[in-house]
Amino acid sequence: MDVKKDIKAEKQLSAKGTTYRNFPMVPRVVFGADSFDQLGAILLSKRAHSDAPFIFLVDDVFEGKALADRIPLIFSDQIIFVSANEEPKTTQVDALVNKILESFSELPSGIVGIGGGTLLDLSKAVAIMLTNKGGAAEYQGWDLVQKPAIYHVGIPTISGTGAEVSRTTVLLGPDKKLGINSDFTTFDQVILDPNLTQDVSKEQWFYTGMDCYIHCIESLNGTYLNAFSQSYGEKALELCHDVFLGDISPEDSRDKLMMASWHGGMSIAYSQVGVAHALSYGLGYLLGVKHGIGNCLVFQHLSEFYPEGVTLFNKMIAKHDIKLPTGICSNLSDSDFNTMISVAIGMHPLWENALGPNWRATITEEKLRSIYEKI
Ligand code: NAD
Ligand code: ZN
Numbered sequence: 001m002d003v004k005k006d007i008k009a010e011k012q013l014s015a016k017g018t019t020y021r022n023f024p025m026v027p028r029v030v031f032g033a034d035s036f037d038q039l040g041a042i043l044l045s046k047r048a049h050s051d052a053p054f055i056f057l058v059d060d061v062f063e064g065k066a067l068a069d070r071i072p073l074i075f076s077d078q079i080i081f082v083s084a085n086e087e088p089k090t091t092q093v094d095a096l097v098n099k100i101l102e103s104f105s106e107l108p109s110g111i112v113g114i115g116g117g118t119l120l121d122l123s124k125a126v127a128i129m130l131t132n133k134g135g136a137a138e139y140q141g142w143d144l145v146q147k148p149a150i151y152h153v154g155i156p157t158i159s160g161t162g163a164e165v166s167r168t169t170v171l172l173g174p175d176k177k178l179g180i181n182s183d184f185t186t187f188d189q190v191i192l193d194p195n196l197t198q199d200v201s202k203e204q205w206f207y208t209g210m211d212c213y214i215h216c217i218e219s220l221n222g223t224y225l226n227a228f229s230q231s232y233g234e235k236a237l238e239l240c241h242d243v244f245l246g247d248i249s250p251e252d253s254r255d256k257l258m259m260a261s262w263h264g265g266m267s268i269a270y271s272q273v274g275v276a277h278a279l280s281y282g283l284g285y286l287l288g289v290k291h292g293i294g295n296c297l298v299f300q301h302l303s304e305f306y307p308e309g310v311t312l313f314n315k316m317i318a319k320h321d322i323k324l325p326t327g328i329c330s331n332l333s334d335s336d337f338n339t340m341i342s343v344a345i346g347m348h349p350l351w352e353n354a355l356g357p358n359w360r361a362t363i364t365e366e367k368l369r370s371i372y373e374k375i
Helices: 001-013 035-044 090-103 117-128 204-222 227-245 250-270 277-289 291-300 308-320 336-347 348-355 365-374
Strands: 028-031 054-059 078-082 110-115 151-157 170-172 176-182 189-192
Touching: 001 054, 028 035, 035 110, 035 151, 035 189, 054 117, 078 090, 078 117, 090 170, 110 117, 110 336, 117 151, 117 170, 117 176, 176 277, 189 250, 204 227, 204 250, 204 277, 204 291, 227 250, 227 308, 277 291, 277 336, 277 348, 277 365, 291 308, 291 348
Parallel strands: 028 189, 054 078, 054 110, 110 151, 151 189
Antiparallel strands: 170 176
């Protein structure tokens, strides 16, 4: 957390010829209660022509609900409801792309994702794959996308992942869970309407909100930390304090968690996540445990790495009376544990951020197994 030291280190690196990341940010963003109703006006100027529709990929939790009726459909625009019960898959992206290409003679004017991290990630991936050849699995990795995506808009309905601001879309592929990280992934437009998060269940609010909290802890305690990440991470952490430990109104809480998510995403954009995310990826890959809850399941056992962060996490759990599930790993075979361990250990940048270049000296297969066995 010593910024001066970091800046000095960066200068030294720079003199040695290091190139800093030049990453894209969301160019346009609206924030405010009920700002969703500006969507129609925003899309109007982006319509190619009447045969090029907007496709709205919408979490099916909103099917038959008032929000679906507020979607500004004109011409041949289409809503596709998608379940967020499972994390997004490359095959699901390919199927959506085929469906859209078969249904219309023209490329759509754009894709609008409405939902949590699952729908936001699916929308980003579909927008990319409408203009790039082959299947989504071929683009899991870093900077493999060749052509710009079509115009895409993200509208979060639950706060925490930072998917609304990131340059990645995390997908479960045939042999790995990995993002399509590219300059073309980032949304062209985001609408942050805190009122859309009003009906999220308490448990889901907590799990997805903790994703943001854990982003902050992992970024602020990582070796990749720099003044850019620190400034966003500290603000996000302060907002998480207010939301999860403070005494504020529901309206304030929704506003602040939405901005915490944004800042948390910005913080990791220029640093990296850490131990909880590496282990949570293993749980997600083998058991399909979703990101937010997976992070919580792991994080409770990480006092060795993040002592202050875990103490605060336990206070938040107690305050909101959250009962984390137990026994998730109790019936797993050796081969299952080995799969999770190898997925987790494979996340090299996350370990290096958490523990420095000699992370292998601390992180052994046995240590990871002992953490998984507690879950
Ligand atoms: P989610 O999208 O998986 O949704 C969780 C649950 O909340 C679902 O049941 C959904 O239907 C429900 N829900 C969403 N909005 C609601 C609302 N307003 N009212 C009632 N229910 C609502 O949740 P998430 O935690 O936001 O996203 C997790 C996904 O995000 C994972 O797939 C993870 O990999 C991804 N992720 C991506 C990034 C990134 O930078 N791209 C970062 C972190 C996580
Ligand atoms: Zn996360």
